[in-house]
Structures are given as structure tokens and as C-alpha cells.
Amino acid sequence: MSSDTDAPDLTRSGGIEKLREGTYGGFFVACAVISVLTTVAIFVTLLSDAVAFFAAVPYSEFLFATDWSPNTVGGRRIFGIVPLIFGTLMVTITAAFIALPVGTLTAIYLSEYASTRVRSILKPMLEVLAGIPTVVYGYFALVYITPLLEATLFPDISTFNALSASLMVGIMTIPMVSSISEDAMSAVPDSLRQAGYGLGATKYEVSTGIVVPASISGIASSYILAVSRAIGETMIVVVAMGSQARMPVIQEGLLGLPYFNPADALLDTGMTVTVAMVQIAGSDLTGGSVAYDAMFALGLALFVITLIMNILSNIVSERYREAY
Template sequence: MSEGIERDLTERVGDTSRERLVRAFFFTCAAVSVLTTIGIIVALVVPSLRFFSATGPLFGIAAEETVGFTEFLFGTSWTPSIRPYQFGVVPLISATFAVVIGSSLIALPFGLGTAIYLSEYASPRARSILKPALEVLAGVPTVVYGVFALLYLTPALDAILPFDLSTFNLMSACIMVGIMIIPMVSSISEDAMSAVPDDLRQAGYGMGATKFDVSVGVVIPAAISGIMSAFILAISRAIGETMIVVVAAGKTSRLVNPLNPGAYLDSAMPMTAAMVDLAVGDISAQGPAYRSLFAIGLTLFVITLAMNVISDLIAQRYREEYE
């Protein structure tokens, strides 16, 4: 009897030790994720502070080697390697939002249409084929999209369109970025639609609604939080896309009007392309051009973080709970 009790206590102690070990492992994983994020923020903030004149002297940097915050945030000229040096980030932001708007016009309707088909119209066999195909599309390296845009898409568009198209242009970049983020929109939206209870669909059919009416009038409103989250996450992905815009959009720094269709025919430099240009360029590691790399990265980080926060707020605001 006593031996059984002793054995039971020994097993419980062993289980407790294993649980503590597992708990410590998972805590370490979470801590590494948090510390990595903090490290990235610090790595962006400290050099960015040194970049701006308001805090430059605190780090022992002369005033002429720094840039004013307002000059960076509201300046309309970006020439970090040509005298006189100018570090206005507005042209980079405008080109970035041009890519976002152009790619969204492609990805959001096609992605949502794909999600509706997969969720409401496709047979199990068709879904089993299309879903893996979308996953393969999502796994294509972005540099491949960029090379395809430069070597094939741009010449094809130049031959078809009635106006001249530059070798490097925003239109090709927008189309390829839009194609790249279609799987993200369709996958997340389809998951949100599939989570809608069938009782809602059957109620619509019982009232004489067609499949289209049920899809548009019942399923989409019920899954709107997931769909909007998919849209915003896809837009955030488009904002941070690098290789496609580097290869296809070019490196011409100019102020872009995202609402002007003619602005997409020429080359432009989004923020990510500017960061690559600075990183591989022949610049001094102690100069303001090098530190502007971190200021652009911090600006991009803040924009992306804001988009993700908005996505979470929308998901919480419009989330439907079913029992």
C-alpha cells in the first residue's frame, strides 16, 4: 500500500517537473518574440533620433550633420546622395501609397471574388484543387514577381496600351503586388465566410433567396470583420513589399499623385526601394544618408503598425459571435 502511494507521488513529482519544463520552454519562445520586437524598435529609434537635429547634439553630432524632423516628414524632395542633400520623405510615401492603391484595386475585388467562390460555389473537388494552387501562388518568391513584371509584363503592357510606358513603372509593380497579395485576401476571407453558420444560409434559402443573394446579403455581412481584417493585412503587406517595387518600379524619386492614372506610367521610388538603394549604395556609415535609412524604416514600421491596430479594432468592432 505504501509502495503504491510512494510510486504515485513520484509520478506526480515527475509530471510537475515536466510541466515546469514545458512551461519554461513556451515562456522562452514568447520572450524571444517580444524581445526581438523590442530589439527591432530600439535598432530603428536610436539611429533615427541621431538623424534628427532636435536630438542630434545629445549624441555628440554636429548640427549640420543632422536633419530636422519637419524637413524629413514634410519635405517634397529626396536626394540623399546629391548635393544639396535633401531628405523629404513625402515623395517616398506618395509612391508607396500609389503602389498600395493600385495593388488594392486588383487584389481586393479578385481576392474577395475568389473567397466567395471557394466558400459558396465551389465543389469539394474544385476547392481541393484551388486552395493548394493559391498556397503555391503565395509561396512564389517576390523577386520572381519583380523579374516577371520587368521582363514580360511591362513589354506586354507597352504593346497593348495606347501610350508610352517606361521600362520601370508603377503600373507593372502595382499589378504584380496585387497578384501577390490575392492569396492573403482570399484565404483569410474564405476562412471567415466558412465560419458563418449554415443555419443563416438555410434561413435565406428558406425565404426564397438565390445563392447570390445569400452570399452577398447574408454571408458577407456576417463575415465582414474577417474580410476587413484580410483587406487591411493585405494592404499592410503591400506597404512593406520590397523586391517587386525595387525591380519593377525603379529608383526615380518624384512626388506621385496616387489618384492620377498617368502617374503610374513612369518610374517612382517607394519607401522600401529607397531603403534598399541606401543600403547598397556608396554612402558613409556616419553620414545623414546612412541614418536616414533607419528613419525611413521607422516611418514604415509606424505605418504598418497603425494598419495592424486598425485591423484589430475593426475585427473587434464587427465580430459576430454564434452559439
Template structure:
């Protein structure tokens, strides 16, 4: 009997054992539960958002106002008391926080990953990596109050015209929040690069910096890019920190205008918190707008994850 035949025979025997069948059923149920939960969320968001877009009942206190998917996607005013449900002001604030946090977190996270993977000794790595994980475990509401108490006053010394609630402070604190995600995933990807590639670089006379930036980083680019997408998705979906630091004024802002970062804004997650904590009627148009915003967030995050998978699979190296 060949080695392959022997391995196949042993696999069949173990697969048919009661213990193996029980384990397989348990893991299948876990996977099925994850899929069922995702499908349930999609179903809830879709059905409630459909009710919002097809609503015929007027908003409480406002006559003649109905929801429209065109007005929702293209409207420039978010004023639920006046029946205005344009999502563009919310999207612009979310986009600005995402861009600002990415500018802070991505280079710092990759630099941290390079240090942990290529420069840090095992003793230093054993201290710094758990410290990063602790940073990732701090409650987001604490980050929000940290932004109000420390970051905003510090920014006020540089920008006297800055609002107390502003998008720059929110961007900085969200950037700090997602640094551990970028650093941890990127460091894992760099550590998976075979040492033979490093030794080949050293054999060619390359320095530590040349090997780290010219060999290790390009070889781990798929994992690094995946960390970027996951971190940006986290920034888009962040709730409490931006709800506290960014403010609650819904206005259309220009992400390419640095001065707009000094203004307050209302991101999509902040609008959802504002609606849930406000005086809205359950089942009404304002209540259902929560699910329209949630569906918009879900679609944006889903598209980003699909792009991440495509790019990661395109640049993934096989070792």
C-alpha cells in the same frame, strides 16, 4: 462534488505536473522571444532615427547639410547627394502602389474566397487552395522580373508613353502577390459562418448569390476586413518586386492622377534597397536615413494594424 469543482480540481492537478510546467515554460519563452524581438526592432529604429534627426555632421561630399524631422516629413525632394531628405516623394510612390494593388487584389481576393467557400466542390477546393498557397510562396524577386518581362511590355501596347520602370506595373504585380492572402483569410472567415444562417436564407427563398453576398459576406466582414489590412500592410512593406519594377527615380507624384502611374517612382522600400546597395558611409547621414524610412514604415503599418483590430472587434459576430 459539482462538475465545475471537479473540473477545477483536475485542472490544478495537471497544471502542477512536471510535464505541464515544462510545456508552459517553453511556450512562455516562445512568446517572450517574440515580444523581445519586436521591442529590439523598435529600439533600433528609434535610436538610429533619433541620431538621423539630431545629426550635426554634414553629409559626405556636401557641406552644411543636416537632417531635420520637419524637412524629412514635409520635404518634396529626395536627393541624398545634395543633402535633401524629403520623404514625401517616397511616400507618394508607396501610396500609389498600395492603392493600385488594393484595387486589383481586394475584389479578386473576395470573389475567389466566395467561390471557394460557397460554390466550389470539395475536390475543386482541394486543388485551388493549395494552388493559391503556392502562388503566395513564389519569391518576390521573381515577381519583379515577371513584371519587367511580361507586364510592362503588355502595358506598353496599351500605353505607348509608359516608362520601362513604372508604378502601374509594380501595382499589378504586387496586387497579384497579395491576392492569396485576401482569398485565404476571407475564405476562412466565410467558412466559419454557421450553416444555419445559410439554411435560413434558403428557407426564405434566397438564391445562392443572395445568400453568399447578403448573408455570408456581411457575417464574415470582420475577417474580410482584417485580410484587407494585412494585405495592404504587405503591399506597403513589399521590397524586391517594387524595387525592380517601379524604378529608382524619386519624384513627388499625385496618387489621384492616373497618368502618374505610367511614371517611374521610388517607394520607401526601394529607397532603402538603393541606399544599402549604393556607396554610402556607414554611420553617416545617408546611412541613418535608412532607419528614418524604416521607422516611418513601421508607424504606418502599426497604425493600420491597430485600425484593423478596432474594426474587426467592432464588427465581430459571436456564434
């Protein structure tokens, strides 16, 4: 009686082949180890300087203060990350409203509607869009998008504003959503599509009712990775958004509930976590000072946020992954 352990060994048994395969395996292991060690080294570097920062600045001030002023000009130093987190979330959420639906619909078209020839042209063009330097997006937002918004919809918009920066961040992350989502949809077996057509479903019903639910794990992963990319974006917001950390004006609404007008925040300047880091790195602050160490505390906070997003992406991918 045969069993699974009786399966024949189909690998080559020659000494040279084993040595070659062992060399390849060792090389791949070395590459994996280098990747892990690089990540660990970045984390340790950020943590070591962040510890020095938190020795001088209380955690409560860093996490809950609503002002960010690392320089001594004009008053005492205040290291509150709240306005930076607000600016980061404002840009990220606005960009997500652009990138997620447009990227998903683009992926559906490429996977289900586009011909092979059209797909061979459009997909490389999307990859080129992803390869454009982000500083180009930033200057495009500053020179073209902001004047266009001022001349049409928002005459009171500031020269440096969060809205134009958010639009460009959203456009920049569209290729990430569309590419990963299209790969997930293309991996759905054609037998599922044919079963839908056999039951009388239209192409639209097959696309939205069969293909999209079957590839939801890949689509959700693309969403989270795109949001993580938007959170860490630097050059677009540096060029187009400005560098003033500010909180929105809180007003009292119905039943005394506080609220703020999103237009007040989007049409004016702001600051994200990455912009604050660039501002500190480009200033004349000396190394070893509290303000200089604040850059590493911000980097550690951004590292933790991105790590959580990536872990969430893996959890969602594993939870909803379909095996065919």
C-alpha cells in the same frame, strides 16, 4: 446548491503530468517572449539611429520636403519623405484595386460555390502563389507585363514604371485576402445559411446577404493586412518600378482646384520607401553618416505605418466580430 466554482477539475493530477504540462507552458511562454523581444529590439535599433538622423535633419524637412536626394552629387542633400510616401501610396492603392475585389470573390467561390474536391485543389494552388519569391514577380513585371502594356494600351509607358509593379503587388497579395476571407466565411454557422434558404433566398443572396456580412470582421482584417503587406513590399518595386523619387505635375482644374493625372505617375518611374532604403543600403555611403542614418528613419516611418495598420486591423476585427 452547486455553483460555477464547484465544477470538477478534469485535468490530470499526477506529478509527471504536471511537470510535463508545466514544461510545455514554459516553452510556449518563451516563444511568445522571444517574439515580443524581437519586435522591441527592431524598434529600439531603428529609433536609436533615427534619433541621430533627426539631430542633423529637421523634422519639418523630413516630413514635408518634396524632394529626396541623399547623395551630394548634383547639389545639397535633401531628405524629404513626401515623394517616397506618394510612390508607396500609389503602388498600394493600385494594388488594392486588384487584390481586394479579386481576393474577396475568390473567397466567396471557395467557401460557397466550390465543391470539396475543387476547393482541395484551388486553395493549395493559391498558397503556392503566395510562396513565389517576390523577385520573380518583379522580373515577370519587367520582362512580360511592361512590354505587353506598351504594345497594347500604353505605348508611352516607361521601361520602369509604377503600373506594372502595382499589378504584380496586387497579384501577390490576392492569396492573403482570399485565404483569410475564406477562413472567416467558412466559420459562419451553416444554420444561418439554412435559415436563408428556408426563407427562399438563392445561393447568391445567401452568399452576399448573409455569409459576407457575418464574416465582415475577418474580411476587413484581410484587407488591412494585405494593404500592410503591399506597403512593405520591396523586391517587386525595386526591379519593376525604378529608383527615381518624383512628384506628379500638379495642374489647375475647375474652380482653381489642384489635381494631377494618375496616368502621369503610373506610367513613369518612381520610388517607394522600401526602394529608398535598398538604395541607401546598396550604395557606398559609410555607416554613421547622415545619409546612412536616413535609412533607419525611413525604416522607423515604415514601422509606424505598418503598426498603425495592424492596430486598425485588430480594432475592426473586434468591433465587427460575430459570436456564435
